[in-house]
Amino acid sequence: MSHNDSKMIILLGDGMGGRDVPSLGGKTCIEAANTPALDTLARLGSSGLMYLARPGQPIGSDTAHMALIGYDPFTQYRGRGPFEAKGVGLDMKPGDVAFRCNFSTVDAKGLIIDRRAGRIESGTDELAARIMEVCKDGIDGVQIFFKASVEHRAALVLRGEGLDYRVTDVDPHEIGVAPAKCAPRDDCPPEARKAAEKTAEVVNKFVAIAHEALDTHKVNQERRKAKLPPANVVLPRGAGEAVDLAPFSKIHDGLVGAMVVEVDLVRGLGLYAQMDVIDVNGATGGADTNEIAIARAVADHIGSYDLILCNIKAPDLGGHDSNALAKIAAIEKVDRAVAFLLDTLNWGNTTIMLGGDHCTPVTVGDHTGDAVPVVFYGHGVRSDLVEHYSEKEAGMGGIGQIAGADVIPLLRNFAGRIVKFGA
Amino acid sequence: MSHNDSKMIILLGDGMGGRDVPSLGGKTCIEAANTPALDTLARLGSSGLMYLARPGQPIGSDTAHMALIGYDPFTQYRGRGPFEAKGVGLDMKPGDVAFRCNFSTVDAKGLIIDRRAGRIESGTDELAARIMEVCKDGIDGVQIFFKASVEHRAALVLRGEGLDYRVTDVDPHEIGVAPAKCAPRDDCPPEARKAAEKTAEVVNKFVAIAHEALDTHKVNQERRKAKLPPANVVLPRGAGEAVDLAPFSKIHDGLVGAMVVEVDLVRGLGLYAQMDVIDVNGATGGADTNEIAIARAVADHIGSYDLILCNIKAPDLGGHDSNALAKIAAIEKVDRAVAFLLDTLNWGNTTIMLGGDHCTPVTVGDHTGDAVPVVFYGHGVRSDLVEHYSEKEAGMGGIGQIAGADVIPLLRNFAGRIVKFGA
Numbered sequence: 001m002s003h004n005d006s007k008m009i010i011l012l013g014d015g016m017g018g019r020d021v022p023s024l025g026g027k028t029c030i031e032a033a034n035t036p037a038l039d040t041l042a043r044l045g046s047s048g049l050m051y052l053a054r055p056g057q058p059i060g061s062d063t064a065h066m067a068l069i070g071y072d073p074f075t076q077y078r079g080r081g082p083f084e085a086k087g088v089g090l091d092m093k094p095g096d097v098a099f100r101c102n103f104s105t106v107d108a109k110g111l112i113i114d115r116r117a118g119r120i121e122s123g124t125d126e127l128a129a130r131i132m133e134v135c136k137d138g139i140d141g142v143q144i145f146f147k148a149s150v151e152h153r154a155a156l157v158l159r160g161e162g163l164d165y166r167v168t169d170v171d172p173h174e175i176g177v178a179p180a181k182c183a184p185r186d187d188c189p190p191e192a193r194k195a196a197e198k199t200a201e202v203v204n205k206f207v208a209i210a211h212e213a214l215d216t217h218k219v220n221q222e223r224r225k226a227k228l229p230p231a232n233v234v235l236p237r238g239a240g241e242a243v244d245l246a247p248f249s250k251i252h253d254g255l256v257g258a259m260v261v262e263v264d265l266v267r268g269l270g271l272y273a274q275m276d277v278i279d280v281n282g283a284t285g286g287a288d289t290n291e292i293a294i295a296r297a298v299a300d301h302i303g304s305y306d307l308i309l310c311n312i313k314a315p316d317l318g319g320h321d322s323n324a325l326a327k328i329a330a331i332e333k334v335d336r337a338v339a340f341l342l343d344t345l346n347w348g349n350t351t352i353m354l355g356g357d358h359c360t361p362v363t364v365g366d367h368t369g370d371a372v373p374v375v376f377y378g379h380g381v382r383s384d385l386v387e388h389y390s391e392k393e394a395g396m397g398g399i400g401q402i403a404g405a406d407v408i409p410l411l412r413n414f415a416g417r418i419v420k421f422g423a
Numbered sequence: 424m425s426h427n428d429s430k431m432i433i434l435l436g437d438g439m440g441g442r443d444v445p446s447l448g449g450k451t452c453i454e455a456a457n458t459p460a461l462d463t464l465a466r467l468g469s470s471g472l473m474y475l476a477r478p479g480q481p482i483g484s485d486t487a488h489m490a491l492i493g494y495d496p497f498t499q500y501r502g503r504g505p506f507e508a509k510g511v512g513l514d515m516k517p518g519d520v521a522f523r524c525n526f527s528t529v530d531a532k533g534l535i536i537d538r539r540a541g542r543i544e545s546g547t548d549e550l551a552a553r554i555m556e557v558c559k560d561g562i563d564g565v566q567i568f569f570k571a572s573v574e575h576r577a578a579l580v581l582r583g584e585g586l587d588y589r590v591t592d593v594d595p596h597e598i599g600v601a602p603a604k605c606a607p608r609d610d611c612p613p614e615a616r617k618a619a620e621k622t623a624e625v626v627n628k629f630v631a632i633a634h635e636a637l638d639t640h641k642v643n644q645e646r647r648k649a650k651l652p653p654a655n656v657v658l659p660r661g662a663g664e665a666v667d668l669a670p671f672s673k674i675h676d677g678l679v680g681a682m683v684v685e686v687d688l689v690r691g692l693g694l695y696a697q698m699d700v701i702d703v704n705g706a707t708g709g710a711d712t713n714e715i716a717i718a719r720a721v722a723d724h725i726g727s728y729d730l731i732l733c734n735i736k737a738p739d740l741g742g743h744d745s746n747a748l749a750k751i752a753a754i755e756k757v758d759r760a761v762a763f764l765l766d767t768l769n770w771g772n773t774t775i776m777l778g779g780d781h782c783t784p785v786t787v788g789d790h791t792g793d794a795v796p797v798v799f800y801g802h803g804v805r806s807d808l809v810e811h812y813s814e815k816e817a818g819m820g821g822i823g824q825i826a827g828a829d830v831i832p833l834l835r836n837f838a839g840r841i842v843k844f845g846a
Contacts, residue, residue, distance in 0.1 A: 019805040028805065049822075054829065055822075056835060056836035057841065058844065061845070062845045063844055073844065074844075364839065369833070369841065391805060393808065401824045
């Protein structure tokens with residue numbers, strides 16, 4: 001590896017790619033958005049299509065980011081729970097089982113009426129403290145660790161003998177129904193079944209205990225008064241066991257990496273990879289996030305790192321909500337972040353890859369396995385004939401078709417920071 | 424997997440891709456053909472380039488279709504013979520060795536003058552019955568099963584102790600020479616050599632016995648009277664052993680698949696994969712095939728299946744015959760089949776992939792490892808900037824470069840019938 005200090009940035013609009021939207025005259029949200037900075041990257045840089053894992057395979061934010069930073073999700077992924085827990089600040093030991101949780105709302109009959117408790121903005125720390133209090137002696141000999149995160153998000157860790165992570169979600173992912181009963185998953189092997197049954201039983205007891213503790217809690221009494229849905233139930237999902245990832249710097253020949261990300265899921269992956277995670281004031285993970293503060297954090301810290309991965313969550317939210325205007329506005333936020341970086345950084349010494357971690361078309365409302373448009377720009381990147389950043393032009397670009405795992409090697413190549421193989 | 428009933432179609436023009444043809448002013452046969460329906464797919468859908476197995480690797484129809492429906496030809500292929508035999512209706516047991524055969528014509532000196540006996544259209548069932556009669560006691564203790572198929576095609580199965588499929592072709596694939604002697608293949612391992620030698624000896628005796636039985640047969644006496652080349656020899660090739668394939672529905676999470684195909688080779692693969700195989704009246708496998716009947720069969724049956732693979736053989740014949748006008752006419756048949764489907768199906772609920780299983784350029788007269796142009800159209804497919812279905816435009820499309828194995832995952836992605844990996 002040549003020892004220069006050229007910098008590398010991966011800037012992702014979460015779920016930014018999409019499909020033709022009839023209400024936009026057949027344009028995608030990226031095409032409909034006003035994106036002068038993204039188009040500058042496309043005009044001066046080199047574009048391509050990225051299938052994160054395999055063509056057609058829809059992929060999560062966690063598995064996509066694993067691929068992007070150099071881990072094989074197909075062999076190394078053990079569920080989202082561990083990343084969420086780590087991102088929230090809950091440590092895990094081998095044998096622990098972790099869950100992503102939502103604070104949600106159930107009605108008097110126990111049916112879910114809001115999976116996100118009205119995207120509750122405050123009070124969840126108090127609710128989490130109450131849950132920890134009632135669970136302080138554990139459940140069936142299993143220790144309980146529970147912590148709230150941003151909005152309705154939280155994480156749960158179970159610690160004890162004989163647990164297994166191959167259990168189903170309590171969150172049914174729909175409203176109008178009761179929370180599901182946790183149970184061993186179909187793919188749970190026979191030898192792990194007893195442990196999975198025990199884990200499921202503890203989870204089901206936890207859900208009941210938490211509901212009792214939350215339903216009449218002061219925070220929820222006040223929410224009811226304010227006509228807000230009470231956060232009166234906790235719905236665990238995405239069970240997983242602690243993963244064992246080699247450090248980012250080790251798998252990339254000593255490169256020092258950091259993350260500027262908004263959501264605990266990706267933040268937790270960064271911590272597992274032993275990357276620094278940089279907090280940004282004003283980064284909310286929502287549609288109201290301060291994209292300039294995020295871009296400034298990248299610019300402020302890139303001098304201390306070889307590579308920074310930055311993820312702006314908002315486009316994915318618009319996609320999941322099937323809200324084209326919200327997604328367009330979020331893409332324009334990503335554009336403004338890029339504009340800030342174009343104005344601020346030394347591009348004789350910096351290379352950026354701009355793209356997404358997966359497509360979240362507003363016409364689908366979920367992740368799809370369509371190709372994500374990507375563009376590389378800056379130091380070392382040759383230009384091509386593409387003029388605009390979009391799903392439809394990217395296929396004509398000079399990068400061709402890549403996988404998520406190709407991004408860092410390509411960035412290192414443009415930066416001149418990768419060793420020649422052969423002579 | 425979301426439980427919708429969106430339908431998936433793979434429609435292949437066999438050997439449809441090609442190369443620039445000087446007599447067409449440098450156009451390929453696809454470019455020279457009048458293909459308004461294929462161009463509609465390209466204009467409204469998303470195009471790409473497909474290397475079935477590896478870039479540059481020429482591939483057979485059998486190995487290509489294996490890749491397309493989800494099997495790895497490099498590890499699972501055991502020769503074409505078993506597919507042909509199964510396609511013709513000959514069953515196989517473990518240890519059997521199967522061959523594809525041609526009825527061919529040799530002159531008085533024993534030199535081959537027509538490898539397809541003038542593409543003989545009738546009488547082969549009688550000839551096959553005569554062969555079965557003279558072989559009814561077996562050869563050297565090995566049972567003989569022989570059956571005729573469409574035109575000059577037939578299949579042979581040997582059943583007995585100590586056989587091995589690693590033997591060479593009797594068909595020399597050229598005219599003006601004598602049939603080759605069957606012998607162990609160079610890649611036959613030492614421990615299988617004795618079995619391969621025995622197999623080759625039985626095959627050589629079979630060829631001699633069949634020649635004697637056929638040369639003076641009434642069918643051939645009549646052909647000679649009519650100035651048609653007699654089908655007076657059988658040339659086995661493509662020896663193989665029974666393959667063991669997991670059912671199609673098992674490797675694709677319960678999807679129910681069917682085939683509408685013309686040739687026994689692909690038909691046999693479908694049967695091995697435990698797909699339904701739908702027969703079509705008027706599907707001849709030749710240049711005169713009824714493409715509308717084929718398309719109607721797809722439309723009539725798609726309601727009962729999740730996925731139908733349809734192969735129209737004619738373009739490959741034009742390619743092998745180095746007959747550009749025949750190939751163009753065959754491509755226009757594929758176009759008319761697509762036009763019928765465009766008019767007939769509910770495209771809010773259907774996704775199609777249109778392409779080929781390999782290229783058969785008329786300038787080569789055989790399969791090549793060039794990229795095959797493909798286009799996806801229908802439910803879930805975003806558009807790109809490609810306007811015409813052709814080898815030259817497909818590379819600019821929104822699908823990028825795919826392998827044969829990517830086709831079904833991509834179709835399932837567009838149809839919304841594939842599970843997200845990760846969260």
